[in-house]
Amino acid sequence: MNCQDFETLLVDLARQQPVNAGLRERALVHIEVCAGCAARFASERALTAELRALAASLEAAQAPPGLEAALRAAFRGQRAKPAVMWPWWRGAMPIAASFVILVAGAVALLRRAPAPELAPAASQELATEFIPLVYENDVLPAENVQIVRVKLPRTALVSFGLPINEDRAGESVKADVLLGDDGVARAIRFVRQY
Amino acid sequence: MSEPDPSDKDLLRRMMAGDEDAFTALYRRRQAGVYRFALQMSGSEAIAEDVTQEVFLALMREASDYDPARGSLAAYLYGMARHQVLRCLRRQRPEASLAAVAEPARGGDDPFDDLTRRQNIDAVRGAVLALPAHYREAVVLCDLHEMNYAEAAAALGCALGTVRSRLYRARELLAARLGALRQAQPARPIVNPARCLI
Numbered sequence: 001m002n003c004q005d006f007e008t009l010l011v012d013l014a015r016q017q018p019v020n021a022g023l024r025e026r027a028l029v030h031i032e033v034c035a036g037c038a039a040r041f042a043s044e045r046a047l048t049a050e051l052r053a054l055a056a057s058l059e060a061a062q063a064p065p066g067l068e069a070a071l072r073a074a075f076r077g078q079r080a081k082p083a084v085m086w087p088w089w090r091g092a093m094p095i096a097a098s099f100v101i102l103v104a105g106a107v108a109l110l111r112r113a114p115a116p117e118l119a120p121a122a123s124q125e126l127a128t129e130f131i132p133l134v135y136e137n138d139v140l141p142a143e144n145v146q147i148v149r150v151k152l153p154r155t156a157l158v159s160f161g162l163p164i165n166e167d168r169a170g171e172s173v174k175a176d177v178l179l180g181d182d183g184v185a186r187a188i189r190f191v192r193q194y
Numbered sequence: 195m196s197e198p199d200p201s202d203k204d205l206l207r208r209m210m211a212g213d214e215d216a217f218t219a220l221y222r223r224r225q226a227g228v229y230r231f232a233l234q235m236s237g238s239e240a241i242a243e244d245v246t247q248e249v250f251l252a253l254m255r256e257a258s259d260y261d262p263a264r265g266s267l268a269a270y271l272y273g274m275a276r277h278q279v280l281r282c283l284r285r286q287r288p289e290a291s292l293a294a295v296a297e298p299a300r301g302g303d304d305p306f307d308d309l310t311r312r313q314n315i316d317a318v319r320g321a322v323l324a325l326p327a328h329y330r331e332a333v334v335l336c337d338l339h340e341m342n343y344a345e346a347a348a349a350l351g352c353a354l355g356t357v358r359s360r361l362y363r364a365r366e367l368l369a370a371r372l373g374a375l376r377q378a379q380p381a382r383p384i385v386n387p388a389r390c391l392i
Binding site: 015053061 | 250
C-alpha cells in the first residue's frame with residue numbers, strides 16, 4: 001500500500017468504521033514504515049476523540065419537557081378537528097378535475113339548446129353551497145358567469161366529500177355549474193328536489 | 195417476559211391511525227436526536243426547540259410522505275430537521291454560543307484538567323459551528339451522531355460518496371482550525387503549589 005491508497009482509508013480507519021480486513025492490515029503495516037502517514041493517522045484519531053468528547057458533552061441534551069405536552073395537545077387537536085375546518089375541497093381537486101371534464105361535456109350539449117335551464121330558486125329545492133372547481137385566485141371578480149343545470153352520476157357527490165346513499169348510487173343527481181366566460185366550470189352546487 | 199419495543203414503523207402506522215400513545219412513544223424515542231442535531235447545527239437552544247417542534251408537527255401532518263424504501267424514519271426526521279435548521283439559519287445568524295448549554299462541571303481531582311477538557315470541547319464546538327453548513331451537517335451526522343454513510347446520505351438527500359467526501363473535507367477544515375487555535379493559545383500555566391500557600 002502506498003501513501004495515496006492509505007489516504008483513501010485514513011478517515012474510516014481513524015473513525016473505526018468497518019474496513020475490509022485485508023486493507024486494514026496493509027494500512028497498519030504502511031504506517032509502521034511511513035512516518036508522514038503515521039502522523040496523519042495520529043492526528044485524525046485525536047480529532048475523532050475530540051469530536052466524541054463533544055458528542056458526549058451533549059449526551060443528556062433533549063427538548064424541553066413542555067414540548068411533549070404541547071405536541072400531544074396538537075395531536076389531539078388535529079384528530080378532533082372536523083373535516084370541514086380544513087379546505088377539504090383542495091384535497092378533492094384532482095378527483096374533481098377529471099369530473100369537470102364530464103361536466104364540460106354535459107354543458108356543451110346544453111349550450112346547443114336554445115334556452116338552458118337556469119337554476120330556479122324554487123322553494124322545493126335544497127342546494128349545497130357552491131364548491132370551487134378552480135383555486136379561488138383563478139376566479140376573476142368581475143367575470144361574467146352563467147349558471148347551467150346538469151345531471152350527473154350520484155357518485156360525483158363522493159368526489160366532493162359529500163355523503164351518498166349507496167342504495168341510490170346508480171341514480172343521477174342535479175347540479176348547478178357556474179361557468180366562466182371561457183366556458184370553464186368555476187364552481188358547482190348540488191341540488192336536491194322535493 | 196416483556197414484549198419487544200415496537201418498531202418505528204409500527205408506531206408510525208398506529209400514529210397515523212390516531213393513536214396518541216404511539217405518537218408519544220415515537221416522540222420520546224426520537225426527540226433527543228432531532229433536538230441535539232438542531233442544537234449542534236445551529237448553536238442555539240431556541241432554534242433547536244423550534245426545529246424539534248416543527249419536525250414533529252410536520253410528522254403529524256405529513257406522515258404518509260415517509261417512504262421506508264428511502265431510509266429509516268430516523269433519517270427522515272433528521273432530513274426534516276436539516277431543512278428547518280437551514281431555514282432558521284438563513285433567517286438569523288446564531289449569536290448564542292453553545293457555551294450556555296455546555297455540560298455541567300464534573301468534579302475532578304485536578305481542576306486544571308477539568309478546565310482544559312472543557313476548553314477543548316468549547317474549541318471543537320466552535321470549530322464545528324464555523325464550518326460551512328454542508329460540511330457541518332456531515333460532521334454532525336457522521337461523527338457526533340455516529341450515523342453510517344448510508345443513513346447520513348438518506349438524511350441529507352445526497353449520494354453516499356458525497357457524504358464521504360464532505361466528511362473528509364470537513365475534518366480537514368476542523369483540524370486546520372483547531373491547529374491554528376492551539377498555536378495561538380498560551381500553554382497551560384505551570385502552578386507552583388508552594389506559591390499558592392503564601
